[in-house]
Amino acid sequence: MKDPQEPGFLQSMICFGGVIVTVIAGMLWLGISLHSLLLIALVWVAGHAALLGFHFQEIKSAMISGINKGLGAIFIFFLIGVLIAAFIEGGTIGGLIYYGVDLLHPAIFLPAGFVLCSVMSLATGTAWGAIGTIGVVLMGLGGALGIPLPLVAGMVVSGASFGDKMSPVSDTTNLAAMSADTDLYSHIKSMMYTSVPTYVICLIMFTFVGLSYSGETLSAQELLELKQHLAIEFAISPLTLLPLIVLLLLSIRRTPAEVSMLGGVATAVVLAVTMQDRTVTEVLNSLHVGYVADTGLERLDVLLSRGGLESMMWTMSLALLALSLGGILDRAGFVRVLLSGLLKRIKRSASLIATTIGAGVVTNMSMGEAYLSIIFGGQIFKDSYEAHNLEKHMLSRCLEEGATLSTSLIPWTTSGAFITGVLAISPLEYAPWAFFNYVNPLLSIALAYMGFGIFRQRRDP
Helix, strand or coil: CCCCCCCCHHHHHHHHHHHHHHHHHHHHHHCCCHHHHHHHHHHHHHHHHHHCCCCHHHHHHHHHHHHHHCHHHHHHHHHHHHHHHHHHHCCHHHHHHHHHHHHCCHHHHHHHHHHHHHHHHHHHCCHHHHHHHHHHHHHHHHHHCCCCHHHHHHHHHHHHHHHHHHCCCCHHHHHHHHHCCCCHHHHHHHHHHHHHHHHHHHHHHHHHHHHCCCCCCCCHHHHHHHHHHHHHHCCCCHHHHHHHHHHHHHHHCCCCHHHHHHHHHHHHHHHHHHCCCCCHHHHHHHHHHCCCCCCCCHHHHHHHCCCCHHHHHHHHHHHHHHHHHHHHHHHHCHHHHHHHHHHCCCCCHHHHHHHHHHHHHHHHHHHCCHHHHHHHHHHHHHHHHHHCCECHHHHHHHHHHHHHHHHHHCCCCHHHHHHHHHHCCCHHHHHHHCHHHHHHHHHHHHHHHCCCCCCECCCCC
8 A cells, every 4th residue: 555645835735725715714704603614624634635645544543633632622621611610609700700890990900800811820820721710700890891892802811821821830831842842941031032021012002992991880889789699699708719719729839730620620619519508419510501690680690601511512522623624734744844845945043933933823723722733833943943053942932922822813723712612702803902912923023033032052162
């Protein structure tokens, strides 16, 4: 049996271009379901693989391989759904809203929320954990204060992405350093040259935008009504914040994310039974189907009726399709050939940096998972950075700026699908407001062409 052929540059471009055109045209102009579009793209890529000589079983094996590489994300999907339901059952979400409406004025809501999400994500090392907890609360508060939800979602994603990118306990941060074969703290120090200025810029941008909503505030009557309905639905006290504290403490102690989440869930379940007068049966069923609120206040019911394993099924099915697609594109070599063709044309170090960041976006769009994009980028670009005499932490920094930051802006990646499921806002809606996620890579590229922040290896004389 002959081995499959290596794809040519033209075929790789046609294959990958067909995926992008199918998804974007189908979503933006035809209004077709993203799941259906990814299924069409899957058949399209499988057909190109078959033309190269791949048999059905090899194509199926490639799909399974893609799914296997993203199983870690799938497990997190389940746990986040359970975590949200448990936090609502235990009164944690209700308590955060109850105390938060008194503290966050509309004029400072966006910059304060940006900082809160950053700190939460930095401490836990996971953007998803921050989005699924404090992000859900901020969405409710923002809606109550009259701030557009896509804007609030963009702020949440921006803050969570900063923390996830810069935290020494983040999986993507450690993975990028490992993929580039550099020291973790050298990697973080290198990112500070572009991430800290970007953070300041975004803080100013959110402050400026937030001033437009300084007049949007709850009246004393509305505030009282909101708190009264929360107090009827839940037994509110500082003790209801305990599950969040447990989650944070376990994360700071570098406990694996899955274990930290389960610790928070267990604490919230105990509070639900002992404080919220819920039966064990009601709580455990809620972990599956989600919490259903009946406060008598519609906007509060919409916020609190969420969570559970079932709420993540849409997200999981989309992720499985995207990972299957990425598996074929990876095994057949389409993305590798496409990027290798571009690398031959690069002469300047700044162009290499721009290409690495752009490649992170492209591989996220094709493989559907930032983890795969980071590993793939490390393999493809490592020799080129060596040839340009660039420090290894330059590569790890660019991998994060391309792959980690763009994954939340693409609807069919695991991160984009997760955020849609949790916040009920599509990346197409919040992307314009996720300032950090696109300002950081653009600033990094601009600074590189100006010669700033480029670190070269020292050669022994």
